[in-house]
Amino acid sequence: MIQRIDEMSLPHGDQSxxxxxxxxxxxxxxxxxxxxxxxxxxxxxxQNPHLNDVLLLLEHPPTYTLGQAASPKFLKFDSAQAExxxxxxxxxxxxxxxxxxxxxxxPILNLTYYQKDLHWYLRQLEEVLLCxxxxxxxxxxxxxxxxxxxxxxxxVAAIGIKVGRWITMHGFALNICPDxxxxxxxxxxxxxxxxxxxxxxxxPSVSFEQVRKQVAIAFAEVFQVTLVExxxxxxxxxxxxxxxxxxxxx
Numbered sequence: 199m200i201q202r203i204d205e206m207s208l209p210h211g212d213q214s215x216x217x218x219x220x221x222x223x224x225x226x227x228x229x230x231x232x233x234x235x236x237x238x239x240x241x242x243x244x245q246n247p248h249l250n251d252v253l254l255l256l257e258h259p260p261t262y263t264l265g266q267a268a269s270p271k272f273l274k275f276d277s278a279q280a281e282x283x284x285x286x287x288x289x290x291x292x293x294x295x296x297x298x299x300x301x302x303x304x305p306i307l308n309l310t311y312y313q314k315d316l317h318w319y320l321r322q323l324e325e326v327l328l329c330x331x332x333x334x335x336x337x338x339x340x341x342x343x344x345x346x347x348x349x350x351x352x353x354v355a356a357i358g359i360k361v362g363r364w365i366t367m368h369g370f371a372l373n374i375c376p377d378x379x380x381x382x383x384x385x386x387x388x389x390x391x392x393x394x395x396x397x398x399x400x401x402p403s404v405s406f407e408q409v410r411k412q413v414a415i416a417f418a419e420v421f422q423v424t425l426v427e428x429x430x431x432x433x434x435x436x437x438x439x440x441x442x443x444x445x446x447x448x
Contacts (some may be wrong), residue, residue: 203206204395206408210361211380212228216250216257216418216422216423217250217251217311217422217423217424217427218250218423218424218426219250219251219252219305219307219417219418219421219424219426220250220251220252220253220255220353220425220426220427221252221255221414221425221426221427221428221432222252222253222254222255222256222257222341222427222428222433223255223410223414223427224254224255224256224257225256225257226256226257226258226259226298227256227257228258228259229257229258229259229261229263229285230285230295232254232256232258232304233285233287234299235254235304235433236249236254236304236367237367238366239252239306239367239433240306240362240365243306243308243365244362244363247308247310250426251305251306251307251308251311251423252304252305252306252307252371253305253306253414253417253425254302254304254305254306254433255301255302255303255304255354255410255414256301256302256304257296257297257298257299257300257301257302257411258296258297258298258300258302259283259296259297259298260282260283260295260296260297260298260380260417261282261283261285261295261296261297262280262283262284262285262293262294262295262296262380262383262384262388263284263285263286263287263289263293263294263296264284264286264292264293265287265289265290265291265292265293266285266286266287266288266290266309266356267290267292267293268291268293268388269285269337269349269388270290270291271317272293272381272385272388273293273382273384274381274382274384274385275385276442280399281410282380282383287360287368287380288360288368289358289359289360289367289368290360290366291345291356291357291358291387292385292386292387292388292424293384293385293386293387293388294358294371294384294386294387295380295381295383295386296355296371297375297376297377297380298377298407299367299374299375299376299377299398300371300372300373300374301371301372301374301375301406301409301410302369302370302371302372303333303370303371303372303413303417304367304368304369305323305366305369305417305421306365306366306367307319307363307365307366307421308364308365309361309365309366310364312421316359316361316362318335319359319361319366319422320357322346322420322421323357323359323369323370324346324347324355324357325420326413326416326420326421327342327347327354327355327370327372327413327416328347328369328416329383329412329416329419329420330372330409330412330416331347331349331354331397332399333412333416334397334404336349336397336400336401337349338354338355345357345358348395349400350391350395350397351392351393352372352392352393352394352395352399353373353386353387353389353392353394353395353400354391354394354395354396355370355372355373356370356371356373356386356387357370357371367442372394372397372413373394373395374397374398374404374406374408374409375396375397375398375404375406376396378394378395378396381394381436385386397409402446406447410423410438
C-alpha cells in the first residue's frame with residue numbers, strides 16, 4: 199500500500215513537475231542492515247538511472263562509524279578491543295556516533311536530475327536541517343569550513359556522504375533526544391573544541407515523530423520532490439523493476 203504525505207503540509211508549487219521520491223520510515227535498524235539497503239538501492243539505480251529517488255529515515259542502535267579516510271586518533275578507545283559496534287564506511291568525514299533518539303536520513307538521489315555539484319548537495323542537506331530547526335523557532339547555523347548544523351556552539355546535526363556516478367548514499371544524523379554520553383568516547387567529526395547538542399536541550403518537550411515529519415516536509419521543500427511513503431519491510435535485494443509513474447503519466 200502506498201500512502202502519500204499529506205499534500206496540505208507540503209510546500210506550494212506544481213506537484214506534477216516534481217520528481218518522485220520514495221520515503222521509507224523505519225524504527226531502530228541495525229547499522230549493517232541499513233548499509234546493505236543503501237548499497238542495494240544504489241546498485242539498482244546504477245543499472246536503471248530512471249528509478250525514483252529514495253529517502254530512508256530511521257534510527258540505529260549504539261554504533262560508531264569512521265569515514266573512508268577518517269583517522270583512528272579521534273577514537274578514545276582501542277578499536278581492536280571495542281565493546282561497541284564500529285564500522286569504517288565509504289562516506290566522507292571523521293568518526294561519529296549513532297544511537298536511538300537520533301534521526302538518520304539516507305537520501306539515495308540521482309544528482310543528474312538536480313545539480314552535479316557535491317558542494318550544492320551538502321548545502322542542500324544543511325538547508326533541510328536548518329528549515330527543521332526554524333520550524334521550532336531555533337536559529338541553526340553553518341560554520342565556515344565545516345559541514346553540519348549548529349545551534350550556538352553545539353553541533354546538533356552531522357553530515358557525511360558518498361557519491362558515485364552522481365548517485366548519493368549515506369547522509370545526515372540529527373540529534374533529537376539521544377543519550378549524548380556515547381559521544382564522550384570520541385572526538386566527534388574530529389572537532390575537539392565544539393560540543394555536541396540535541397534539540398531536546400532547546401525544546402524539552404520535542405517529539406521524535408513530529409521532528410521526523412518536519413524533516414520529510416523540509417526535504418520535499420528543499421529538493422522540490424513529491425514524497426511517496428512506502429511500507430516495504432525489507433529493502434535488501436529489492437529489484438524495483440520499474441519506477442512509479444510520475445503524475446503527468448497517470
